[in-house]
Amino acid sequence: MQPSLLIAAVLGLVQGLTEFIPISSSGHLVIVRELTGWADQGNLFDAVLHLATLFAILLYFWRDWVGMITAVFKKAPKREARFNRRLFWLIVVATLPALILGLWLEPWIGMHFRGLLPVASLMLVSGVIFWLVDHRVNLKHDLTRLSPARALGIGLAQALAMLPGISRSGTTIVTGLYMELSREAAAKFSFLIAAPIIALAGGYSLYQAIQGGALNLSDYLFWLTAFGVSFVAGLLAIRFLMSFLKKYSLDIFAYYLVIVGLGLIGWHFLG
Numbered sequence: 001m002q003p004s005l006l007i008a009a010v011l012g013l014v015q016g017l018t019e020f021i022p023i024s025s026s027g028h029l030v031i032v033r034e035l036t037g038w039a040d041q042g043n044l045f046d047a048v049l050h051l052a053t054l055f056a057i058l059l060y061f062w063r064d065w066v067g068m069i070t071a072v073f074k075k076a077p078k079r080e081a082r083f084n085r086r087l088f089w090l091i092v093v094a095t096l097p098a099l100i101l102g103l104w105l106e107p108w109i110g111m112h113f114r115g116l117l118p119v120a121s122l123m124l125v126s127g128v129i130f131w132l133v134d135h136r137v138n139l140k141h142d143l144t145r146l147s148p149a150r151a152l153g154i155g156l157a158q159a160l161a162m163l164p165g166i167s168r169s170g171t172t173i174v175t176g177l178y179m180e181l182s183r184e185a186a187a188k189f190s191f192l193i194a195a196p197i198i199a200l201a202g203g204y205s206l207y208q209a210i211q212g213g214a215l216n217l218s219d220y221l222f223w224l225t226a227f228g229v230s231f232v233a234g235l236l237a238i239r240f241l242m243s244f245l246k247k248y249s250l251d252i253f254a255y256y257l258v259i260v261g262l263g264l265i266g267w268h269f270l271g
Contacts, residue, residue: 004219007038008045008226015049016056016233019198020191020241022170022253023260024126027119030164031264034116044209045226050202052227056234057195064192083144087192093148094155094193099200101159117268122165124261130254133174142185150179151189158193165261168194169241170253183245191238 014032018025033040058065064087071084157175161168169190176186 004222005225007041008222009229011038011041011045012049012052012226012229013233016053016230016235017237018167019053019194019234020056020169020237022130022167022173022241022250023256024119024123024161024165024167024170027123027165027167030116030119042209043205044223047202047205047209048223048227049230050198050205052230053234054195054198054202056231056238057191057198060235060238061188061192065195087143090143090146090148090151090189091193091196094151094158094189095196097152097155097159098162098197102162102197102200116264118163119165120261120264120268122163122261123257124265126166126170127254127257127261130170130174130250130257133178134250134254137177138180139177139182141179141181143181143189146179146181146185146189153179154189155193158197167257168197170250170257173245174250183249184242187242187245191242 011029011032014028015025018028032038064084067080067084068088068091071081072088074081154172154175157171158168160166161171169187172190172193173183173186176189177183179186181189
């Protein structure tokens with residue numbers, strides 16, 4: 001495999017897996033680049049990875065998306081249609097904090113939270129919070145019991161996950177657990193509300209690439225490799241986590257984040 005294709009495959013794999021497994025995709029991309037010395041691949045590469053993970057969400061939950069879109073434009077008072085219509089608007093509510101705060105804080109975050117030490121510290125803190133919340137909540141509700149206020153709270157948690165080292169999926173799932181959702185319901189809502197944010201992030205990266213004159217598709221194998229690996233990895237990660245959380249807690253991810261966070265902090269100061 002050519003070196004450039006290896007980079008595309010590795011970064012695509014990291015993005016696809018860690019976007020949905022609650023261990024921080026942005027944090028792991030920073031770690032891989034720091035440890036390998038690979039340069040940032042640019043806005044177009046970010047856009048390709050975002051679009052790949054977006055397609056994974058749309059495909060895995062296609063029945064939910066079709067149900068919601070149909071319900072929004074259909075006035076039938078059936079119970080399922082009412083639920084799908086309500087779920088659609090809950091997703092809109094949960095998307096607003098990340099949309100508003102993202103436009104405001106993204107430049108500042110880019111300047112102050114891209115190093116290895118901030119990422120490691122936030123991973124450590126996230127791991128501790130995951131463990132504490134998952135062991136001290138009453139998990140009993142499905143998405144029919146999710147209120148707009150609680151959806152907004154989960155949306156605020158999603159906005160916090162703009163910081164590299166804080167897992168978007170992990171933070172939103174844990175917040176859902178705090179709202180007394182079951183693990184499966186919290187994970188499903190976390191993935192559904194990821195779609196608009198990932199679409200916006202990918203669209204913005206693509207816009208920046210076009211504005212910067214970086215839209216070069218001549219090396220199509222590089223982009224296809226990144227997209228394909230990220231898409232397949234994302235699809236497998238969603239399927240794995242949805243199945244995993246039916247039986248198990250977030251403990252293993254909490255321990256992973258604490259161990260990796262401590263290891264990277266030690267690497268920073270002693271390496």
